[in-house]
Amino acid sequence: MNGPQDLGGQMGHGPVRPEQDEPLFHAEWEKKALALTLAMGACGAWTIDTSRHARESLPPTIYLSVGYYEIWLRALERLLVAHGLASEAELATGRMLQPAAPVKRVLKAAATPALLAAGSPCDRPCASPPAFQPGDRVQMLNDHVPTHTRLPRYVRGRIGEVVANNGSFVLPDTNAHGKGESPIWCYSIRFQAKELWGAGADKASEVMVDCWEPYMTKAVA
Amino acid sequence: MELRVKALETILIEKGYIDPAAIEVIIETYEHRVGPRNGARVVAKAWSDTDYLARLREDATAAIAELGFSGRQGEHMRIVENTPDLHNLVVCTLCSCYPWSVLGLPPVWYKSAPYRAKAVIDPRGVLADFGVNLPADQTIRVWDSTAELRYLVIPQRPPGSDDLSEEALATLVTRDAMIGTGLALAPGSTP
Numbered sequence: 001m002n003g004p005q006d007l008g009g010q011m012g013h014g015p016v017r018p019e020q021d022e023p024l025f026h027a028e029w030e031k032k033a034l035a036l037t038l039a040m041g042a043c044g045a046w047t048i049d050t051s052r053h054a055r056e057s058l059p060p061t062i063y064l065s066v067g068y069y070e071i072w073l074r075a076l077e078r079l080l081v082a083h084g085l086a087s088e089a090e091l092a093t094g095r096m097l098q099p100a101a102p103v104k105r106v107l108k109a110a111a112t113p114a115l116l117a118a119g120s121p122c123d124r125p126c127a128s129p130p131a132f133q134p135g136d137r138v139q140m141l142n143d144h145v146p147t148h149t150r151l152p153r154y155v156r157g158r159i160g161e162v163v164a165n166n167g168s169f170v171l172p173d174t175n176a177h178g179k180g181e182s183p184i185w186c187y188s189i190r191f192q193a194k195e196l197w198g199a200g201a202d203k204a205s206e207v208m209v210d211c212w213e214p215y216m217t218k219a220v221a
Numbered sequence: 222m223e224l225r226v227k228a229l230e231t232i233l234i235e236k237g238y239i240d241p242a243a244i245e246v247i248i249e250t251y252e253h254r255v256g257p258r259n260g261a262r263v264v265a266k267a268w269s270d271t272d273y274l275a276r277l278r279e280d281a282t283a284a285i286a287e288l289g290f291s292g293r294q295g296e297h298m299r300i301v302e303n304t305p306d307l308h309n310l311v312v313c314t315l316c317s318c319y320p321w322s323v324l325g326l327p328p329v330w331y332k333s334a335p336y337r338a339k340a341v342i343d344p345r346g347v348l349a350d351f352g353v354n355l356p357a358d359q360t361i362r363v364w365d366s367t368a369e370l371r372y373l374v375i376p377q378r379p380p381g382s383d384d385l386s387e388e389a390l391a392t393l394v395t396r397d398a399m400i401g402t403g404l405a406l407a408p409g410s411t412p
Binding site for chain 2: 005006007008009010011013014015016017018019022024025026027028029031032033034035036038039040043052055056064067068070073076077085086090091093094095096100101103106107108109111112113116117118119120121122123150151152154166169170186188196197201202204205206207208209210211212
């Protein structure tokens with residue numbers, strides 16, 4: 001979706017301002033926002049792609065004015081309500097008003113180190129052979145879907161070169177919406193800065209974007 | 222936000238969706254066990270051990286796991302190597318993807334709109350924001366982490382570091398050098 005998350009190439013946000021001796025967390029609640037998000041993810045009610053879609057679906061005015069842990073927290077609240085695990089009234093009052101809904105699993109402390117150390121690999125076998133090879137010139141689709149996609153606006157319609165086939169991975173576009181993992185080849189595509197940004201682009205820069213096979217077609221000529 | 226998060230936590234515990242002890246384990250892990258020192262050890266070993274570097278190029282996830290670093294947001298690792306002709310810079314324009322297993326949690330600026338917006342269109346300007354100025358003919362290759370691959374920059378080994386041990390080399394490798402917004406420190410300098 002063309003949401004507030006799709007920031008590549010936008011102007012007017014000002015310079016990057018790194019913080020000297022930045023603390024890992026800026027408030028106690030940020031630690032909880034991180035941990036609650038990870039622990040609820042482990043319940044299995046939604047996928048990481050569903051989580052990302054919940055974050056990018058926040059109103060742009062909110063998304064661009066709050067810190068990233070607040071984006072996570074607000075998205076978690078929405079996910080809980082959307083999946084029937086909590087109600088708006090419960091979130092407002094901080095009290096349990098309806099019975100718990102069943103979840104696939106509950107992350108216990110003893111299992112947590114192993115889960116964090118294992119992560120959640122998302123490479124999966126793909127039944128079809130890759131349609132593209134390194135060296136191929138490919139054109140990104142210029143589709144503006146209202147659903148989740150990982151094809152940024154700044155490369156849509158643009159032509160790049162396949163540099164590597166990274167293997168087949170879960171496709172976020174379906175997985176975010178409960179439509180299955182649909183594993184498919186994911187390639188590193190190189191775009192010259194001039195192709196993306198026009199005549200004023202830095203002559204000595206290029207952008208590599210990881211793109212799933214359905215995001216592109218073979219470039220004509 | 223403190224109250225809002227407390228309310229949420231209370232509900233989730235009451236409903237039995239979360240184990241409060243697991244919450245503490247998660248926080249402890251990212252406060253104390255996972256951080257950029259992990260990545261610095263990978264880089265120092267890559268500089269010192271050509272066989273290890275070859276393994277990193279072949280399968281970075283497995284080579285990094287040799288040092289005990291694995292897991293969430295590091296399941297599919299790649300290294301990208303800086304050279305005199307090429308400088309690599311990593312961003313996630315669409316969210317906050319970052320190689321947690323080697324760098325820990327991302328800093329605020331990495332997740333912020335200015336960095337995500339500017340890195341792809343004006344990488345030299347971003348580097349200037351960090352006080353880094355590269356030769357105009359040195360190519361900057363920006364990696365937008367749009368999928369589940371996570372990138373670790375192997376910065377150029379600084380001059381004058383030939384005799385240093387891996388442990389000493391690791392102290393020259395800053396977090397920013399492994400994102401590409403910085404360079405490795407010169408021996409004897411202070412961060």
